Each structure stands twice: as structure tokens, then as C-alpha cells.
Amino acid sequence: MTRTLRSGSASGGGALYVFAVCRDLDPDSLGRSPGLTGEEPPRVLPLGARLSAVVQTVRADDFTDEVWQERLADQEELGRYARAHHSVVTAVAGSAPTVPLPMATLYHGDGSARAALASQAARFDRALDRVAHHAEWGVKVFLSPSMARDHTSREVAAAAPSDRARPAVGSGLAYLNRRRNIQENRQRRHVEAGLRADAVDEAFRRVAAEARRLRLHSASASEDQGVQVLNATYLVAEARSAELHRLAESLREPGDVRVTLSGPWVPYSFVGEVEG
Numbered sequence: 001m002t003r004t005l006r007s008g009s010a011s012g013g014g015a016l017y018v019f020a021v022c023r024d025l026d027p028d029s030l031g032r033s034p035g036l037t038g039e040e041p042p043r044v045l046p047l048g049a050r051l052s053a054v055v056q057t058v059r060a061d062d063f064t065d066e067v068w069q070e071r072l073a074d075q076e077e078l079g080r081y082a083r084a085h086h087s088v089v090t091a092v093a094g095s096a097p098t099v100p101l102p103m104a105t106l107y108h109g110d111g112s113a114r115a116a117l118a119s120q121a122a123r124f125d126r127a128l129d130r131v132a133h134h135a136e137w138g139v140k141v142f143l144s145p146s147m148a149r150d151h152t153s154r155e156v157a158a159a160a161p162s163d164r165a166r167p168a169v170g171s172g173l174a175y176l177n178r179r180r181n182i183q184e185n186r187q188r189r190h191v192e193a194g195l196r197a198d199a200v201d202e203a204f205r206r207v208a209a210e211a212r213r214l215r216l217h218s219a220s221a222s223e224d225q226g227v228q229v230l231n232a233t234y235l236v237a238e239a240r241s242a243e244l245h246r247l248a249e250s251l252r253e254p255g256d257v258r259v260t261l262s263g264p265w266v267p268y269s270f271v272g273e274v275e276g
Contacts, residue, residue, distance in 0.1 A: 015060040016045075016113045018053050018105045019088045022096045023128045025052050029095035036084050045110060047118045051125075054092050055113065063106050086266075093266040097132035099124055100268055127271040130235075134209060135264030137234050137244060140217075141200050142226035142258045143193060196257055197230035203251070207244050208234035212269055226258060235270045 017036060027044045035042040038058035045053040061067070071077050081103060089100040107113035117124070205211045214231045236244050241264065248261040 013060050014057045014109075015063055016107045016109055017056045017058045017063070018101050018107065018113060018117070019056070019085060020054045020092060020098050020100045021047070021117060021124050021128075022052055022054065022092055022098045023050050023125075023132070025054070025092055025096040025098075029092050030054070030088070031091060033088055033091055034084075035088050036081065042088050045114060047114060048121060051118070051121055053113065053117055054088060055110075056088075058106075060108075063104060068104055089266055097128040098266060099127045099131070099271045100266055130210075131267040131270055133238050134235050134267060134270075135238060135241070136267040136269055137208075137236055137261060137263035138265070139200070139204055139230065139232050139234060139248075140228060140260045140262075141197055141230035142228050142260075143196070193227070193229040200230055200251060200257070200259060201232055203247060204232070204234050204244075207240055207247060208236050210235040210270055233269045235267055236264075 017038065019035070019042065025044060030042050030044070033042055035056045036058055038056045040057045042054055042056045045055045047053055071081065085103050089098065092098050093100070107116060201211070201213065211232060211234045214233060216228050216231050234244075245261070248259055251257070251259040
């Protein structure tokens with residue numbers, strides 16, 4: 001949950017920006033990261049015996065509701081904040097189990113942040129148990145452009161009635177036959193694509209601890225790569241990363257299906273039950 005500050009609250013003063021909650025974090029893992037270039041560099045805020053938060057003091061006036069809404073409308077500025085946020089989270093996740101919090105998770109100071117986050121210690125512990133020694137990997141599957149074109153060609157061919165027993169030009173029967181053939185080919189293509197996506201997804205799920213299927217990208221976003229039939233993310237134990245790569249390579253053999261593997265990433269997709 002994004003926590004911006006109400007206009008005028010702590011005006012001119014500082015606010016505490018929270019990047020993530022970690023377990024057994026070594027403060028040196030922060031290095032010299034500037035974070036959001038706030039009033040001071042990122043630091044560690046202890047929450048208990050083993051939990052700590054990665055925080056940074058920022059100007060409260062930079063994170064009011066009004067200012068944040070303006071930032072959301074400025075893609076360049078929003079991208080800068082997103083990269084800075086991700087850079088800090090990635091740095092600490094490389095040395096300790098980490099639950100990243102959404103951008104613009106803010107509190108009025110150390111005390112309020114510590115009280116709010118420590119009250120959710122049990123939820124953080126569950127999420128940290130889940131992602132410890134795991135990473136997130138993205139998998140996308142595309143039907144090759146040639147296969148997509150082949151489907152289209154077959155659809156057009158099926159829509160054209162044969163010379164034999166062809167209905168009279170302009171007849172309602174000819175129109176209905178064309179429409180039925182187009183619909184049947186579209187349904188067949190949909191079923192075939194679904195079966196291919198399911199087979200790849202099932203193979204990766206056998207390696208993963210958890211998995212999520214995401215919304216497919218639009219045709220315009222992936223048309224140069226082919227038709228996307230699977231967009232998924234998997235939580236995979238570090239000890240099985242080599243197995244994951246072997247599986248991806250085996251599925252990249254020449255054919256009409258292309259599999260792309262990306263990662264490893266901080267497991268953002270598998271800590272959704274925890275909010276700052």
C-alpha cells in the first residue's frame with residue numbers, strides 16, 4: 001500500500017521512506033547507495049531481534065498526495081524514483097531475505113515506522129520464510145511469427161469456399177459458410193495456443209516453489225516476436241537455478257514455440273500479502 005503524506009503534514013520537515021523489511025541484514029550491504037538522494041543516505045532501522053527496515057529520511061514536502069500524483073503523470077521522473085527504489089531493494093536482497101515495500105511507503109519518523117512495521121512482524125516472517133534463498137524468474141512463451149502467419153493463411157483459405165458445391169455468389173449460405181470457417185479456425189488456434197502455454201507452464205511449475213500467470217501482453221507489444229501465449233513468473237530456490245536454466249534451454253529447441261527466461265529478480269510477486 002502506498003502511503004503518501006497529506007498536504008501540509010510535517011511541512012518543511014522530514015519524513016521516513018521505507019524501501020524494504022529484511023531478516024538478519026548486514027548494514028554494510030547498503031554500500032554507498034544514494035537511494036532517493038534525500039536528507040541522508042539509506043540506513044537500517046531495527047524492528048526487533050532479527051527484523052529490520054531499510055529507510056531513508058526525505059523531505060516531507062516531496063511526498064504529499066498532490067506532489068506524488070504529479071510525479072505519477074511524469075514518466076521520466078517516476079522512472080527515476082522507481083530505479084532508485086529498486087536499486088536499494090536489490091542491494092539488500094543480495095545479502096538477506098527481503099520483502100520489498102511499494103514505492104512511496106512513508107511514515108512521519110522512526111517511532112511511527114517502527115511501531116507500524118513491528119506490529120506486522122508475524123506477517124513479515126511468513127513472507128520472509130517463503131522467499132528466503134529463492135529468486136523470481138519470468139517466463140514468456142511466443143508462437144513464432146511464421147506459425148502465426150500460417151494460422152492466418154489457413155484461416156483465409158478455410159474462409160474461401162471451394163469450387164466444388166460452391167453456393168451462388170451473394171447467397172446467404174456462402175456468407176454463413178465463410179463466417180463459420182473463420183470462427184472454427186480461430187477457436188482451433190485458441191485451443192492450440194492454450195495447450196502449448198499450459199505444457200510449458202506445467203514444466204516450470206515442477207521446478208518452482210510457487211508460480212503466477214500474468215496478463216498476456218497485447219499483440220502490438222510482441223508482434224515482432226510472435227504471438228504471446230504465456231506470461232508467467234516463478235519463485236525458484238537458488239539451489240534449483242541450474243535446473244531451471246536446463247529446462248529453459250531444452251524448450252528453446254528449434255520449433256514453432258519460443259521461450260524466454262529472465263531473472264533472477266527480487267521476488268516482488270510473492271510477498272503481496274504484506275503491506276507497509
